[in-house]
Amino acid sequence: AQSVTQLDSHVSVSEGTPVLLRCNYSSSYSPSLFWYVQHPNKGLQLLLKYTSAATLVKGINGFEAEFKKSETSFHLTKPSAHMSDAAEYFCVVSDLRNAGNMLTFGGGTRLMVKP
Amino acid sequence: GAVVSQHPSRVICKSGTSVKIECRSLDFQATTMFWYRQFPKKSLMLMATSNEGSKATYEQGVEKDKFLINHASLTLSTLTVTSAHPEDSSFYICSALRQGGSQETQYFGPGTRLLVL
Numbered sequence: 001a002q003s004v005t006q007l008d009s010h011v012s013v014s015e016g017t018p019v020l021l022r023c024n025y026s027s028s029y030s031p032s033l034f035w036y037v038q039h040p041n042k043g044l045q046l047l048l049k050y051t052s053a054a055t056l057v058k059g060i061n062g063f064e065a066e067f068k069k070s071e072t073s074f075h076l077t078k079p080s081a082h083m084s085d086a087a088e089y090f091c092v093v094s095d096l097r098n099a100g101n102m103l104t105f106g107g108g109t110r111l112m113v114k115p
Numbered sequence: 116g117a118v119v120s121q122h123p124s125r126v127i128c129k130s131g132t133s134v135k136i137e138c139r140s141l142d143f144q145a146t147t148m149f150w151y152r153q154f155p156k157k158s159l160m161l162m163a164t165s166n167e168g169s170k171a172t173y174e175q176g177v178e179k180d181k182f183l184i185n186h187a188s189l190t191l192s193t194l195t196v197t198s199a200h201p202e203d204s205s206f207y208i209c210s211a212l213r214q215g216g217s218q219e220t221q222y223f224g225p226g227t228r229l230l231v232l
Contacts, residue, residue: 036223043119043121043208043223043224043225043226044159044208044210044223045223046220046222046223049220090159103149103161103221105159
């Protein structure tokens with residue numbers, strides 16, 4: 001069984017300051033991990049994914065995430081927040097052995113960016 | 116990136132009617148598509164896995180007779196909410212699984228907001 005915990009339901013930062021969205025996972029096997037972003041009234045957009053290559057993954061819009069197996073974490077970071085980053089972020093785990101490649105979603109973290 | 120579309124983007128219907136939502140992969144063929152439901156302020160919940168040419172696989176607690184899924188081609192899956200009721204009001208999102216080499220990635224549609232009056 002696999003599960004994902006996003007430790008913060010809401011995160012508020014000021015524009016230009018760093019962003020940290022936390023994610024911890026559990027998986028029976030070597031997982032694939034993803035971060036998706038959902039802007040209001042929009043569909044999900046893939047930010048980045050980890051699939052057992054480099055542990056530091058760079059994504060779109062300046063976001064990156066580091067896979068830490070010892071801590072079972074996959075936190076999402078960005079050096080400097082922009083107003084357009086305000087959205088809901090989902091950490092997602094997929095067990096490659098899982099038939100159908102079903103994804104397990106975290107509860108989501110709403111990022112608010114203050115001017 | 117790959118594109119997945121959904122139609123309609125939003126629909127309002129009367130209680131007791133049926134609503135069909137289409138999910139299309141526009142630039143790749145998808146043997147497998149997924150249907151999710153998102154409740155307000157909640158995460159996505161997987162409803163079912165749609166496989167081209169075979170019956171969908173439903174998650175526990177999802178009524179297959181109420182949420183009819185058809186995956187008749189490699190680029191189209193449909194979800195029909197039959198005899199809709201107000202509690203079916205939600206945001207429905209589909210995704211399509213793109214397979215290429217050793218990697219598979221899900222691409223999500225923009226979602227369909229359903230409001231049942």
